[in-house]
Amino acid sequence: MADPASYRPQTGEIPTNPGVYRFRDQHGRVIYVGKAKSLRSRLNSYFANPAGLLPKTHAMVHAAASVEWTVVGSELESLQLEYTWIKEFKPRFNVMFRDDKTYPYLAVTMGEKFPRVQVLRGERRKGTRYFGPYTAGAIRETMDTLLRVFPVRSCSPGVLKRAQASGRPCLLGYIDKCAAPCVGRVTPEEHRALAEDFCAFMGGEATRFINRLEKDMAAAVAELDYEKAARLRDDIIALRKVFERNAVVLSEDTDADIFALHEDELEASVQVFHVRGGRVRGQRGWVVEKVEDSTTPELIEHLLQQVYGDDTESQGRIPREVLVPENPSNHAELVQWLSGMRGAKVDIRVPQRGDKAALMGTVRENAEQALKLHKTRRAGDLTVRSQALQELQEALDLPVALLRIECFDISHVQGTNVVASMVVVEDGLPKKSDYRKFSITGAAATDDTAAMHDVLTRRFRHYLQDKVAQVPKSGEVPKSGEVPKSGEVPTLGEAADAVADADSGLAPAPVPEGKAKFAYPPNLVVVDGGKPQVNAAARALAELGINDVYVVGLAKRLEEVWLPDSDFPVILPRTSQGLYLLQRIRDEAHRFAISFHRQKRGKAMTISALDGVPGLGESKRKALVAHFGSLKKIKAATAVELAEARGIGPALAEAVVRHFNEAPAEEEAAPVINMTTGEILES
Structure with a gap:
């Protein structure tokens, strides 16, 4: 076991x-x-x-x-x-439905004089309309709920005959869950009309009946008949509960194979649902390695050839419809080929709307989940991780094992709100506690290469600083995890002097207290970009005198690996575990940078002229704006007038006056607007 x-x-x-x-x-x-x-x-x-x-x-x-x-x-x-x-x-541990029975259906015997609502299993009977299937408990509840709105006969033939002979209805007739056609309370035509309404509701026309009941309820309220209105209200709630469209079961004449894809640069996950007689009869899935530069239509063409290419079994396996996310290349020839093997016309098309398009979405979600599971399992496998690290070390001809890899990415929108990210992988697994974010300003924000040079310089300045620092306290770590700007740390000369002093046995230079954020250097630095970004990163390390950290770049377009001062990139096989590892690190750095950029951009959209006042938080700023009505009036107010606002004391009022007196004239601010909600925060 x-x-x-x-x-x-x-x-x-x-x-x-x-x-x-x-x-x-x-x-x-x-x-x-x-x-x-x-x-x-x-x-x-x-x-x-x-x-x-x-x-x-x-x-x-x-x-x-x-x-x-x-x-x-x-x-x-x-x-x-x-x-x-x-x-x-026929799984051996499934007991409930392993016999010849099927799931229960709600059936209406329209072929009888007095149509009957009942629960049926097994083969379908002529003259009977079926709805379902349901679970045993759900179908009884559904039937019991609907009979209060559509009181159609549900008794057996024996009970019907006894009621007709005695002239008295059964219990259901007395509690108004049957219209009692057996004793003439309604005519056969009226009872059949009730059965037709029952079938129409179960067939999908719920809105019509619910609207009708809502009008009847409104009329009852207008006539002050609140008891009837309450009954109708309960009926409406019951009908809304019962009705649920079935998106998996299509029309009974539907025979189709529904394909969906989810792909990345290296692999594609394929899922297919085989629909026969309107029901999903089977499912298959593959994760395939993509051929270099293959397009989605080409991938679909090869997929259909592989699935339907067995001549000995093709006839009978190929359905009338093959639904795909995109039309394959050589569409007309492929249709002709499949039609010839099937012996009848085959339609290959992309569903645009309706139940088939909805089911295509379900198949696509399965493909996405399958690829995610495949990648997670491969990334988490120790053997595969070791293979990836070894392949990468050999391909780059590095003399050291890649125990720690750091990847850097720059993110901005047309040169504004420039930020960078650093993600860390140790032993092939991400170490999120060592992730860092950088804000880039000034000359370094002019282009990507300058930004990359600035980020690498700052990162390894911290490494040099932490190399000689004592174990600091943790209270000074920024909550956001953002790395301080270069002006907030010792200069390059100070850091180099500290290292030299440490090597000569002198006491280390004093450094700010705080957590040692960069105590461990990486074996390999990966930058998102090509030759210019790689050379900028290598130049930053050389200026700091660091020669035991290797640098590579991964260019997105062709997934080329660039080395410093190299005229030609290193091309890793597309099935290489090492390339997959680099891609995964690069994508994680990109995700981390984008999230920080959006956060910073969101804050920049709501900047306020009051932000620079010491001790004036968001709630007190809003109190000032609410009290005076505009930023212009706040600037014109005296300290005594400012102190009249809720939460503003004399010292804080003086700080506000001093802040505006010291501000240059060109800082006359425009209205402050939250760009997400459109709300005017200050004017």
Whole structure:
């Protein structure tokens, strides 16, 4: 028996969406299919404490060797997919639906004189309309709720005959859950009209009936018949609860294969749902390595050729419709080829709207989840991480093992709010506690190369400073994690002198107290960019006298690796684990830089002329604006008048007056507007 811990997925890998999951044994056979409102919560319940599970569940998780899941759009979709796969795979640990029965349907026997609403399973009967399927509990609740609004007969033929013979209705007739056509309370035509309304509601026309009940409720209120209005209100609530469209089950004549892709520079995740008779009959998925410079239409063309290329089994496997996210290259020839193998016309198209487009979205979400899971597992595998680090070291011809890698990225919008990020990877895994953010101003913000030079200089100045610093207190660490600007740390000469003093046995130069943020130098620095950025970073290290840290750059367009003072880049194989590691680090640095840039840009949009007043926080600033009405009046007010505002004392009022008296005339501010909400904060 397998240990559940050996195949337990990481909690972060499991999505929180509703979906269906499958446990497989060591031979790949499906042994259990289940559904969940939240896949993460349900799957974690199997692994959190296996010893506390029920005997059957305990045996199932120990007999399994792997678990996989499929994300769907709603709980009802997960029910449909669970039913389909239980019938398809017949898992030995699924007891409820493994026999010849099917999920229960809500059926209306329109072929009878007095149509009857009932729960049916198994083969469909002529003259009967079916709605569902449902779970056993849900269908009884649905039926009971709808009979109060549409009192259609639900009794058996025997009960009907006895009521007709005795002239008295059954219990349901007395409690108004049946119109009692058996004793003539309604005519057969009126009762059939009730059954037609029941079918119309279940067929998707809920809005019409709800609107009609709302009008009747309004009329009852106008006539002061509040008891009737309350009953109608309850009926409306009941109908809204019952009605839920089924997005997985398409029309019964739908036979289609629905493909979706999610891709990055190196790999693509492909998912396909096989829909037959309007139901999802199966699912397949692949993660494939992309050919260099391949486009999405070319990828789809190769995919369809691979899936349908088996001549011995193609006829019968190829559906009438093949739905794809983009039309493949050589579309007309591919349609002709598939039609010839199927012996009938095949339509390859992109769904634009409706249920098929909605189902395409579900398939695409599964593809995205599959690629994310694939990358997470590959990045978390110790063997793969070691291989990636070794490949990178050999490809770059570095004499040291890459125990620590730091990556830098610059982010700005047309030269404004320029920021940089530093992310750290140790032993192939991110170390988020060492991530840092840099604000770049002045001449360094003029272009990317100058910004990169400034950031590397500041980062390794801190390294030189921390190299000779005593262990500082932690109270001075900025809450935001932003690195102080270059003027706030010792100069290059001071840092170099401190290092020289330390090497000669002298006491270290005094440095500001604070956490040693850059105590460990990296073995490799990765910059986001090509030759200019790499040379700027190498120049910064050379100016600081640091020669034991290596620098490379990763250019986005062709994923080329650049070395300092090199005229030609290093081209790593596109399937290289080392290249994948560099890409992952570069993308993480880009994400971190973008988030800081957006944060800084948001703050810049709400800058205030009162921000520079010592001791004047946001709440007191708003109190001043609320009291005086405008910034102009605040500037003209005396200290005594300012002190009349709530929360403003004499000392703070004097500070406000002093702030505006010392400010240059050109700082006459325009209205302060929050660019996100449009709210005028000051004017």
